Amino acid sequence: MNWENNVLRVTPYTAGEQPKDPEIIKLNTNENPYPPAPGVSRVLDEMEHDPSKMRLYPDMDSTLLVEALARREGVSPAQIFVGVGSDDVISMAFMTFFRGTEKILFPDITYSFYSVWAEVHRIPYETVPLTEDYRIRPEDYLPAVTGRPNGGVIFPNPNAPTGIALPLAEVERIVAGNPDSVVIVDEAYIDFGGESALPLLPKYENLLVVRTFSKSRSLAGMRIGYAVGNEKLISYLKDVKFSFNSYTMNLAAQKVGLASVEDEVYFRACTDRICETRDRFVPALQELGFEVLPSSANFVFARHPQISGDDLLAQLRARKVLVRHFTAPRIRDFLRITIGTDAQMQSVLLTLEDILRDAADH
Ligand SMILES: Cc1ncc(COP(=O)(O)O)c(C=O)c1O
Numbered sequence: 001m002n003w004e005n006n007v008l009r010v011t012p013y014t015a016g017e018q019p020k021d022p023e024i025i026k027l028n029t030n031e032n033p034y035p036p037a038p039g040v041s042r043v044l045d046e047m048e049h050d051p052s053k054m055r056l057y058p059d060m061d062s063t064l065l066v067e068a069l070a071r072r073e074g075v076s077p078a079q080i081f082v083g084v085g086s087d088d089v090i091s092m093a094f095m096t097f098f099r100g101t102e103k104i105l106f107p108d109i110t111y112s113f114y115s116v117w118a119e120v121h122r123i124p125y126e127t128v129p130l131t132e133d134y135r136i137r138p139e140d141y142l143p144a145v146t147g148r149p150n151g152g153v154i155f156p157n158p159n160a161p162t163g164i165a166l167p168l169a170e171v172e173r174i175v176a177g178n179p180d181s182v183v184i185v186d187e188a189y190i191d192f193g194g195e196s197a198l199p200l201l202p203k204y205e206n207l208l209v210v211r212t213f214s215k216s217r218s219l220a221g222m223r224i225g226y227a228v229g230n231e232k233l234i235s236y237l238k239d240v241k242f243s244f245n246s247y248t249m250n251l252a253a254q255k256v257g258l259a260s261v262e263d264e265v266y267f268r269a270c271t272d273r274i275c276e277t278r279d280r281f282v283p284a285l286q287e288l289g290f291e292v293l294p295s296s297a298n299f300v301f302a303r304h305p306q307i308s309g310d311d312l313l314a315q316l317r318a319r320k321v322l323v324r325h326f327t328a329p330r331i332r333d334f335l336r337i338t339i340g341t342d343a344q345m346q347s348v349l350l351t352l353e354d355i356l357r358d359a360a361d362h
Contacts, residue, residue, distance in 0.1 A: 013116040016324055025347060027338035028324045030160075030189075030299050032218035034273070034341075037266040039259030040219070047252060058251040060242075065254045068261040069226055073198055078231045081238060082257075084248050086188055086212035086225030090154070091117050093208055093227060096240045097182035098123045102151035104181075105141055109134065109331055111160050111186065124151065134162045134293055134301075138170045142177035153178055156186040158194045161326060161336040163295030165194030172197075175204045182233070184208045191216035191271045192278070193296025198228060205230050208237075215298055216271050217260045224249075224257045274298050278339045284349050288356060299338045301331075307359055309333040315355045321348055 016029035047053065062082045070077040083089035094117045098104050101124070106114045108127040118125040128140045139145045141153050153174060158165040175183045175197070185197045187209055197209050208229040214220035227237065241248065249257075260267070278300065282292050285302055292302040304312065309332050313325040316335075324336040339345065 008120070010116070010120045013113045017322065019322060021320070023320055025321045025340065025344050027299075027340055027344070027348065028322045028336075029220070030215055030297070030336075030338045031220050032215060032270065032274070032298070033339075033344065034218055034270050036218040036256070037260045037263035039263055040256050043255045043259045044252070047255070054251060057247055058249060058254060060246040062249045062254050062257075065224075065249070065257045065261070068258050069228075072261055072264070073228055075198075075201065075228055076231070079201070079228055079234055081227040081229075081234050081241070082249055083225050083227075083241070084253070085214060085220075085223040086186065086210050087113060088223070088248065089210050089225040089227050090114075090184065090186065091121075092237055092241050092244075093182075093184055093210070094118065094121050094123060094154075096237050097184075097208070097233075098152040100151035100181065102149045102181075104152040104154065105150050106154045107136055107159065109159075109162060109328065111156055111188075112326075114154055130159075130162070134159075135164055136166050136170070138166075138173040138177070141174045143180075144177060150178055150181050152181045152183070154184040154186060156188055157197065158189045158192075158296040160189065160297065161299070161324065161331070161334070162293050162301050163189070163297040163299055164293055165296035168195040168197065168200075171195075172200055175200060175207045179206060182206050182208055184210060186210045188212045188215060189297035189299075191267075192275055192298045201228065201230065205232065208233055213257060213260060217267065218270065219256065219260060222253050222256050224253050274339050277342050277345055280342070281339060281345045281349070284345075285352075288349070288352055293334075299336050301334050301336050303333040303335070304356070306356070309335055312355065315358075316348075316351060319351045319354070321351050 065082055066077045066080045069080050103124045103126040105126055105128050108129045131137050136155055143149045157171060183206055187196060190196050200207055208227050210227045213224035282300060285292050290302040290304050292300050309325050312335055316323055
């Protein structure tokens with residue numbers, strides 16, 4: 001007998017790099033280039049001046065944050081679950097809702113953490129190929145069409161890394177067609193385009209919508225995410241969470257999250273700005289010969305007919321521009337480029353022009 005026989009062995013998720021060099025234009029993890037709402041600094045200043053509040057455990061129900069989110073989304077506080085980033089929320093949801101023996105389904109090209117959670121929680125899964133034009137086809141997720149029951153379904157809307165949004169009517173087909181399992185719609189990027197599935201909640205008991213503060217609210221470093229669903233789903237989720245760790249949301253995260261939710265005007269201004277920059281960046285990329293998938297997110301997914309993804313990634317890196325590249329065969333020539341400030345995107349365009357000129361000369 002060897003102790004290693006009793007070890008849970010998994011291949012962990014590979015997160016995008018966090019480089020140390022401040023000169024790098026960092027467009028590899030879909031962070032927001034703008035600071036969080038001004039109220040966030042006020043909260044942090046107050047905490048700094050009175051650290052004695054940290055003596056006590058935080059509110060395990062995150063009541064003020066949950067109430068603010070409920071008001072914003074037009075649901076009851078009992079319909080909100082908060083966690084340490086949406087990664088924590090989704091991982092908990094996998095553990096809670098995907099307990100059946102049937103396989104859960106998600107797209108073959110999607111957020112690569114889904115398969116990691118399925119592995120670590122020992123949940124059987126199957127990936128469903130996107131169409132030729134990189135879209136989710138709702139029929140592929142319907143037991144009535146495939147002839148096989150599902151243990152659950154999860155997909156991001158808009159999808160990542162494609163950036164393509166699924167229309168609400170198609171999301172509804174997937175939710176309505178899976179009454180015997182939970183369907184999780186991961187809306188990490190919904191604030192930049194696409195239609196939220198929240199209006200479907202009163203109609204469907206099996207729908208869970210997950211959101212994050214990491215992208216549109218500029219708070220990736222604080223780790224805040226939430227789920228919205230009917231009260232029964234949320235209470236099951238809370239029961240599992242409270243069986244692991246009551247105090248996942250620390251005091252600072254609760255206060256900072258609240259300050260962000262309370263500033264809707266700043267939030268809108270910030271997301272509008274990013275969408276405007278994206279809508280200028282896409283035609284400029286196309287002008288350089290790139291094929292760009294239609295993005296409803298704060299990133300674009302693009303490839304160039306003359307340069308491989310590997311090569312372009314390396315050449316951008318050599319010129320201090322960091323973007324994300326995936327090695328799966330269908331998307332290995334694409335790069336995922338986060339939308340930064342106008343100045344950053346301008347600089348990326350000049351760098352790409354330079355690389356393409358070099359390539360044409362050789
Ligand atoms: C589709 C999708 N879901 C969830 C997440 C996790 O976000 P966080 O844990 O920062 O809330 C990401 C992060 O990149 C993502 O792309």
